[in-house]
Amino acid sequence: KQEVTQIPAALSVPEGENLVLNCSFTDSAIYNLQWFRQDPGKGLTSLLLIQSSQREQTSGRLNASLDKSSGRSTLYIAASQPGDSATYLCAVRPYSGAGSYQLTFGKGTKLSVIP
Amino acid sequence: NAGVTQTPKFQVLKTGQSMTLQCAQDMNHNSMYWYRQDPGMGLRLIYYSASEGTTDKGEVPNGYNVSRLNKREFSLRLESAAPSQTSVYFCASSGDLYEQYFGPGTRLTVT
Numbered sequence: 437k438q439e440v441t442q443i444p445a446a447l448s449v450p451e452g453e454n455l456v457l458n459c460s461f462t463d464s465a466i467y468n469l470q471w472f473r474q475d476p477g478k479g480l481t482s483l484l485l486i487q488s489s490q491r492e493q494t495s496g497r498l499n500a501s502l503d504k505s506s507g508r509s510t511l512y513i514a515a516s517q518p519g520d521s522a523t524y525l526c527a528v529r530p531y532s533g534a535g536s537y538q539l540t541f542g543k544g545t546k547l548s549v550i551p
Numbered sequence: 552n553a554g555v556t557q558t559p560k561f562q563v564l565k566t567g568q569s570m571t572l573q574c575a576q577d578m579n580h581n582s583m584y585w586y587r588q589d590p591g592m593g594l595r596l597i598y599y600s601a602s603e604g605t606t607d608k609g610e611v612p613n614g615y616n617v618s619r620l621n622k623r624e625f626s627l628r629l630e631s632a633a634p635s636q637t638s639v640y641f642c643a644s645s646g647d648l649y650e651q652y653f654g655p656g657t658r659l660t661v662t
Contacts, residue, residue, distance in 0.1 A: 468649060479555075479641055480594075480653040487648075525594075529649055537582065537601055538609055539651065541594040 438463045440528055442542035449516055450550050457511040457545045459526035464504050467529045471500050471511050474523045474544070483524075484511070488531065516549045523547070553577050555654035557642050563660045564632045572627040572657050574642030580652075582645045583625035584609075585617060587638040588656075594641070600625055632661045 439462045449455050459469070468487045472480040484493045484500040486509070492501040499512040513520060523546045527539040555576045564570055576583065585597040596609030600619040614636060616628045625644075629636060642654040 470650060472653075479655045480643075482650055482652060485648065485650040527594075527651075537584070537599050537607070538596050539594075543591075543593045 438528060438530065438540040440526060440540050440542040442524075442526060442545050444545060445543065446546040446548070448548040448550060451516060451518060453516050453549075454512070454514050455516055455547075457513070457524050457547070459509040459511070459542055461507045461509075461528050461540070463530070464507050465531045466504065467531045469500075469502055469509050469526060469528050470539070471498075471509075472525045472527065474525060476522075480525065513547075516547075518549045518551050521547055521549050555642055555644055555652055557640075557654040557657050559657060560655070561658050563662065564629075565662055566633060568632050569628065569630050570632065570659075571629075572640055572642075572659075573624070574626065574654060575624045576642075576644040576652070577623065578644060578646065578652065579622070580644035580646045581622070582649075583619065584643040584645075584651065585615075585625070585627045586641045586643065587611065588641060589638050597627065597640075632659075634661045637661045 441460045470485045471483040474480050486502045497514040502509045523544040525544040527541045558573045581602045584599040586594045588594050595611045598617040600606045603622045618626045640657045643651045645651045
């Protein structure tokens with residue numbers, strides 16, 4: 437059974453710092469990996485989607501990488517701002533089979549950017 | 552462009568009452584999903600619909616039913632609510648690339 441782990445569970449950084457959030461998964465047979473942001477009391481906002489054939493994706497100050505063979509993904513946030521404070525979740529979609537529509541989510545990293 | 556919308560935003564039920572959560576998407580996506588999010592448990596899939604006319608169980612389907620009314624709408628029904636169903640419910644949809652887009656959620660309390 438796929439397991440997704442995000443460490444650390446919480447992270448506090450001063451404004452302007454570059455930071456990396458980690459996501460690891462146990463089964464490398466994935467179709468894609470998606471990073472989300474969730475603000476308190478809100479739904480999930482999709483940040484980046486990386487297909488299994490890709491190594492990285494970029495959107496503005498965000499860069500996500502994928503190393504499928506080692507079961508790892510990182511989300512790099514450049515020049516962090518207080519508005520980046522949120523919980524960040526990663527989720528993997530299996531490659532095929534009866535459960536291929538089921539995303540497996542990590543429990544998230546709660547990021548606080550201190551002004 | 553509204554994306555994924557859900558109604559209601561909040562609901563309080565007594566044990567044994569029934570209700571239907573509504574979800575609609577305007578992105579012409581084939582697939583739609585219902586999740587629940589609980590502290591310490593993360594997000595868990597209840598049911599999904601890979602395409603119009605099909606529905607399948609996810610990880611935690613017991614106590615729920617779903618209807619894919621048309622391509623846009625996917626509803627979740629609680630026939631006899633239980634306190635264990637107190638949760639935040641999210642609807643999501645995805646297209647050909649399987650990137651999932653989420654609605655704002657329904658916060659349900661069962662007393």
